[in-house]
Amino acid sequence: MRASAPDPVLIAARALAGVADGIDRGAxxxxxxxxxxxxxxxxxxxxxxxxxxGDGLTEAERTAAALAMAVEIDPYVGRVVARLQAxxxxxxxxxxxxxxxxxxxxxxxxxxxxxxxxLLVVGASGxxxxxxxxxxxxxxxxxxxxAQPRWPGAQIGPExxxxxxxxxxxxxxxxxxxxxxxxxxxxxxRSASSTDGRALAAAVAAALDRVPVVFPAGxxxxxxxxxxxxxxxxxxxxxxxxxNDVERLAALPGYDGPIIVVTGxxxxxxxADRAPVTWHVSPPDAAERIELWRAxxxxxxxxxxxxxxxxxGPGRIAELGRLAYQRAATRGxxxxxxxxxxxxCWDGEAARLDGLATPVTERxxxxxxxxxxxxxxxxxxxxxxxxxxxxxxxxLGVAARIRYRPGVRALLVGPSGTGKTLAAAWLxxxxxxxxFRVDLASVLSKYIGETEKNLSAxxxxxxxxxxxxxxxxxxxLFGQRTDVRHATDRFANAQTNxxxxxxxxxxxxxxxxxxxxxxxxxxxxRRLDAxxxxxxxxxxxxxxxxxAHLGDGHxxxxxxxxxxxxxxxxxxxxxxxxxxxxxxxxxxAPIGWSHVMRALDDVYRKLGQPRPSGLGPxx
Numbered sequence: 001m002r003a004s005a006p007d008p009v010l011i012a013a014r015a016l017a018g019v020a021d022g023i024d025r026g027a028x029x030x031x032x033x034x035x036x037x038x039x040x041x042x043x044x045x046x047x048x049x050x051x052x053x054g055d056g057l058t059e060a061e062r063t064a065a066a067l068a069m070a071v072e073i074d075p076y077v078g079r080v081v082a083r084l085q086a087x088x089x090x091x092x093x094x095x096x097x098x099x100x101x102x103x104x105x106x107x108x109x110x111x112x113x114x115x116x117x118x119l120l121v122v123g124a125s126g127x128x129x130x131x132x133x134x135x136x137x138x139x140x141x142x143x144x145x146x147a148q149p150r151w152p153g154a155q156i157g158p159e160x161x162x163x164x165x166x167x168x169x170x171x172x173x174x175x176x177x178x179x180x181x182x183x184x185x186x187x188x189x190r191s192a193s194s195t196d197g198r199a200l201a202a203a204v205a206a207a208l209d210r211v212p213v214v215f216p217a218g219x220x221x222x223x224x225x226x227x228x229x230x231x232x233x234x235x236x237x238x239x240x241x242x243x244n245d246v247e248r249l250a251a252l253p254g255y256d257g258p259i260i261v262v263t264g265x266x267x268x269x270x271x272a273d274r275a276p277v278t279w280h281v282s283p284p285d286a287a288e289r290i291e292l293w294r295a296x297x298x299x300x301x302x303x304x305x306x307x308x309x310x311x312x313g314p315g316r317i318a319e320l321g322r323l324a325y326q327r328a329a330t331r332g333x334x335x336x337x338x339x340x341x342x343x344x345c346w347d348g349e350a351a352r353l354d355g356l357a358t359p360v361t362e363r364x365x366x367x368x369x370x371x372x373x374x375x376x377x378x379x380x381x382x383x384x385x386x387x388x389x390x391x392x393x394x395x396l397g398v399a400a401r402i403r404y405r406p407g408v409r410a411l412l413v414g415p416s417g418t419g420k421t422l423a424a425a426w427l428x429x430x431x432x433x434x435x436f437r438v439d440l441a442s443v444l445s446k447y448i449g450e451t452e453k454n455l456s457a458x459x460x461x462x463x464x465x466x467x468x469x470x471x472x473x474x475x476x477l478f479g480q481r482t483d484v485r486h487a488t489d490r491f492a493n494a495q496t497n498x499x500x501x502x503x504x505x506x507x508x509x510x511x512x513x514x515x516x517x518x519x520x521x522x523x524x525x526r527r528l529d530a531x532x533x534x535x536x537x538x539x540x541x542x543x544x545x546x547x548a549h550l551g552d553g554h555x556x557x558x559x560x561x562x563x564x565x566x567x568x569x570x571x572x573x574x575x576x577x578x579x580x581x582x583x584x585x586x587x588x589a590p591i592g593w594s595h596v597m598r599a600l601d602d603v604y605r606k607l608g609q610p611r612p613s614g615l616g617p618x619x
Contacts, residue, residue: 006049006145009077010041012070015063015101016080023083030079037076049144052229053119060104061114067093067101068120068136069144088131095122096130106130117254119226137223143230151227155214158202163195163318164295165203166288169281173200176279177207180258186276187260188269192464192507194238195315196281197262201236204260210234212260225255239263245453246270264460266505283313283466286390296321297336306341309432311390311406311507312466320344338432345434345465356443356458357436357469364426370544370572371419371534378532379423382410385529386431386509407506409527411474413517414534417573420513421472423534427511428468436462437470452498463508474512475519500524537572539565545572549579554591567614568600578603594619 013034025032048066050057057065071078071091078091085097095106106129114120119140124132139151149156165173176187187204191197198214205212213233215224228235239247239261249261251273261276263269283289290307292314297303312320323344324336336344346359371379385392386408393404412420421437428435443454462469503510504527514520517531525531537545543565550556556564570578581599582591597611597618604611611618 007041007044007046008048008066008069008141008144009074010037010044010046011048011063011066012077013037013041013080015067016077016084019084019100020080028083030076030083033076034080049146049230050119050226052232053117053226054229056113057119058104058112060098060102060109061112061120063102064093064095064098064109064134065114065119065136067098068134069141072136072138072141073145090133092123092133092135094131094133098134099130113254117225118222119254121222137221137227140223140227140230143227149211149213149227149231149233151213151215151224152221153216155198155212156231156233157211158206159198161318161322162199162202163314164292165199165314166284166292168284168288169200169314170203172279173203173207176277177204179277180204180208183256184274185258186271186274187258188276188278189260189262189281190265190267190278191262191281191313192265192460193281193313193315194240194262195319196313198236198238199315200279200281201234201260201262205234205236208234208258210258212236214238214262225252228252228255228257234258234260236260236262239267239269241267241269248272264456265463266456266502281313283311289317292317293321297324297341299335302336302338302341305338306432309387310466312464316465342432342434345467356454357438357462360421360425360428360435360437360470362425363429364422365429366426368548369419369422369426370537370541370548371423372538372541375419375423375532375534378530379427382408382530382532383427383430386427389509405505405507407504408509408529409503409506410509410511410530410532411517411520411525411528412511412513412532412534413515415515415536415571417571417576418534418536419572420534421470422572423532424468424470424511424513427509431468431509433509434465434467435470436467437472440471440473452502455499456502459502459506459508463506466508468509468511471510471512473514475514475516500527503527536569542568542570542575545575546579549576550582550591553583553586556591556593556596560593563615564596567612569612570603574603574607 017034017038020031020034023031025035048062048069050062050065067081071081071093081093081097082091085094088094088096095109098104098109099106109115109120110122110129115122119136121135121137122132123135139149143149179185180187189197189200191200201214202212209232211231211233213228214236224235227233234257235252235255237249237259239249240263241247246268247263248270249272252259259271259274261269261271265280284292286308289310289312290304293303293307294300296317297306320341324340327340327343328334328336342363346361369376389406389408393401412423414420425435438458443451443458458469517525517533543561546561546564578596578599581602582595585595585598586592597615600611600615601618
């Protein structure tokens with residue numbers, strides 16, 4: 001019966017003593033240490049700490065492992081090894097020495113389970129087999145002796161800020177944990193949020209009474225399988241390949257236990273030695289999100305508002321709660337308000353989307369958006385669609401519920417300066433969501449496959465945060481496909497096909513703007529939920545735009561404002577520019593007719609057109 005306290009040094013010392021008889025102790029002081037060590041531990045009954053690896057190890061393999069571990073623990077063991085296996089150099093034991101200690105064939109040890117599962121690592125492949133040294137990876141040495149589990153670069157155990165899980169996810173965790181009971185089983189967790197994916201993996205591990213171990217990307221290092229068995233670990237791998245790449249996860253030699261892989265919604269992952277069950281993770285419903293928000297911000301009314309408006313997972317909710325409290329503390333408040341949460345959304349995503357999209361932080365009130373009634377009605381319908389996107393199909397028939405995705409895609413079409421970007425910011429403001437403008441220069445790439453990778457990363461991060469994405473001049477990405485005449489045409493069409501499919505599968509809100517509807521591929525316009533055409537403003541809208549931009553700092557009589565609106569057929573963008581130019585010309589004084597006329601001269605000069613004669617001469 002083995003003792004509970006592992007002592008590979010004593011096992012190694014007793015094994016070495018069998019071949020040390022007859023050697024003169026006067027010429028070998030390290031052997032005197034050996035004799036003294038054995039005398040001091042004569043009554044001990046050591047164990048090697050390798051029992052959790054299983055009964056497949058032979059006594060020779062256990063002795064070899066104990067000897068290889070002992071040289072890592074006590075330097076005197078290495079000196080004894082060097083003395084006994086001379087002239088073979090080195091203080092690590094060789095296969096030939098293990099064979100002389102145990103009577104086992106070195107070839108049998110090299111072909112045995114200990115080497116196959118990487119408990120023993122055989123080195124120096126250029127040497128004859130008996131002369132090759134053996135070693136045990138250092139994390140295994142610590143685990144066999146009961147030390148705190150360590151593995152370089154790995155996250156062991158749940159993260160410090162593991163978010164609470166709603167009941168629906170907890171129930172699914174229990175089902176998947178039951179499914180992992182058995183040999184060579186795997187679970188593939190597909191989540192837009194890596195935080196949620198890791199939290200769910202940790203919950204599954206806890207249900208199996210295992211320790212979650214998140215390994216770094218790349219090929220497994222030697223010794224992971226026996227180390228996992230020693231510490232009771234469940235391996236979790238994070239895989240985030242690009243859309244055209246495949247992440248191939250190598251097998252863990254000798255490990256037949258469960259494996260969890262955390263990856264994105266559309267990433268391609270292959271496991272070398274098993275087929276996984278896939279769990280597509282969706283955000284919890286509104287009722288569960290409200291409860292998660294109550295735990296994050298304590299304010300019941302605010303929690304209910306955020307739970308209904310933001311379709312995000314528990315990890316993102318917990319993160320935003322922490323950021324909001326920090327922002328509130330900088331303002332001397334004990335609890336966050338809605339503005340703190342909105343600012344936290346921008347803060348939290350600015351780093352994640354850095355280089356691919358830029359935040360548009362202006363919040364646009366109703367009175368700042370001056371549009372024709374037809375356009376405003378279309379935007380109001382779009383706002384309702386976005387607010388109800390999660391449960392819109394619930395009251396409809398089965399044909400509507402099949403393949404329903406909660407994402408919303410809208411195209412705003414019209415000339416420059418007609419308010420398309422402003423409308424997108426207004427929509428995001430009323431949805432209590434951050435708006436990010438996609439940087440097409442960063443997304444587009446001349447290299448084949450890079451554009452798809454960039455857009456896939458952008459959409460995955462935005463989906464996790466439930467932000468509103470704005471694609472200005474979107475026809476450069478989603479333009480019409482062409483006839484294949486050259487190899488570049490084939491790749492361009494393949495890129496467009498991928499973008500069309502990915503934007504259709506996107507669960508968030510996407511706003512696209514363009515100057516012309518005809519530039520888009522017909523298959524793409526079919527996928528849009530709304531197309532709103534922004535035309536040049538009519539006379540009444542232009543008058544309202546002039547008043548909204550000039551404010552109270554002008555002295556124009558109503559008659560001249562009417563003439564200005566009737567004769568100068570400008571868009572809102574041009575009116576905005578003219579108002580700023582007039583303010584510069586007024587230089588602090590009230591803006592008069594002469595300032596406006598000179599500003600209009602500047603605007604029409606840029607347009608390459610004469611100023612309308614109906615406005616009269618420039619004062």
